Amino acid sequence: MASMVIMASYKIIPLLFFITFLSSATSDDESQPTFLSHACSSDKTFPANSAFQSDLTTLLSSLASDNTANTDFYNTTVAGGGETAYGLFMCRGDVTLEVCHQCVVEATKRLTSDCQFSKEAVIWYDECMLRYSNTSFFSTVDTRPRLGLLNTGNIANPASFMRLLFTTMNETADLAAKPALGEKKYATKEAFISGFQTLYCLAQCTPDLSPEDCRRCLSGVIGDLNWCCDGKQGGRVLYPSCNVRYELYPFYQTPA
Ligand SMILES: *[C@@H]1O[C@H](CO)[C@@H](O)[C@H](O)[C@H]1NC(C)=O
Ligand SMILES: *[C@@H]1O[C@H](CO)[C@@H](O)[C@H](O)[C@H]1NC(C)=O
Ligand SMILES: *[C@@H]1O[C@H](CO)[C@@H](O)[C@H](O)[C@H]1NC(C)=O
Numbered sequence: 001m002a003s004m005v006i007m008a009s010y011k012i013i014p015l016l017f018f019i020t021f022l023s024s025a026t027s028d029d030e031s032q033p034t035f036l037s038h039a040c041s042s043d044k045t046f047p048a049n050s051a052f053q054s055d056l057t058t059l060l061s062s063l064a065s066d067n068t069a070n071t072d073f074y075n076t077t078v079a080g081g082g083e084t085a086y087g088l089f090m091c092r093g094d095v096t097l098e099v100c101h102q103c104v105v106e107a108t109k110r111l112t113s114d115c116q117f118s119k120e121a122v123i124w125y126d127e128c129m130l131r132y133s134n135t136s137f138f139s140t141v142d143t144r145p146r147l148g149l150l151n152t153g154n155i156a157n158p159a160s161f162m163r164l165l166f167t168t169m170n171e172t173a174d175l176a177a178k179p180a181l182g183e184k185k186y187a188t189k190e191a192f193i194s195g196f197q198t199l200y201c202l203a204q205c206t207p208d209l210s211p212e213d214c215r216r217c218l219s220g221v222i223g224d225l226n227w228c229c230d231g232k233q234g235g236r237v238l239y240p241s242c243n244v245r246y247e248l249y250p251f252y253q254t255p256a
Helices: 051-063 097-114 158-177 211-229
Strands: 018-022 035-040 073-081 083-091 121-125 128-133 147-154 186-192 198-205 232-238 242-247
Touching: 035 097, 035 147, 051 073, 051 083, 051 097, 051 128, 083 097, 097 121, 097 128, 147 211, 158 186, 158 198, 158 211, 158 242, 198 211, 211 232, 211 242
Parallel strands: 018 147
Antiparallel strands: 035 121, 073 083, 083 128, 121 128, 147 232, 186 198, 198 242, 232 242
16 A cells, blocks of 8 residues: 655645645545544644643543544543643544444554644544644634545546546535435435446545535635646545545445
């Protein structure tokens, strides 16, 4: 598997767009969540043994606790020593609660070791995303840091393909932003390209966003597809608040 993951701090991310090349032939170990990338603040840090560190430990363990194993989205805060720690996780709309929980546990472990003194971090897996900060981000659209991933295979007719991709992605985003009452802000949609090829699209927002904010966030990630994945057989753009992905093979579970 020839894949490259680049990390960076929040400080420099607005200037850059990280693109990771993922082979579609990635052999996934089914029991382990598939790590994509993470970003840890290097300009906003806390000292060892500080109150924030103990709040963060509490926050991460409550996100990963058995009490949250029955949900695919959870947000919480811990305010032990003055400054508040805010955190949330969201799992991809089609993963089981068991896979979701495994992913969240893995995400908290990895952040604890890789982002040891960061006051702010986000981590993305195929199956889930998790983030925390000392600043509230609930119900707000955050578009940085962002991550672009592309499937390196080229498309035969890029111009017509990209038109179909944007049309289908826009429809998927409309569905995701305005789900039926009580449903998550998640949608998938397929489009036939030709007799033999189908385009598979997925869009998701964190459920704390309003329909308008969700759609606005999705417009951002969809617009970035042009930049990251023009003419490619697959691609994704991930923001902390929403993400999209497309492939020429089914990569999500469809309800029976
Ligand atoms: C979760 O986020 C919502 C806003 O989206 C907020 O009203 C609620 O208080 C948060 N829950 C916790 C435990 O912080
Ligand atoms: C979060 O931490 C940064 C860096 O230590 C600090 O400048 C900022 O004021 C903090 N935010 C809040 C809401 O306390
Ligand atoms: C998709 O929606 C964006 C606005 O979010 C618009 O600019 C663009 O033209 C639309 N593309 C297609 C193909 O419908």
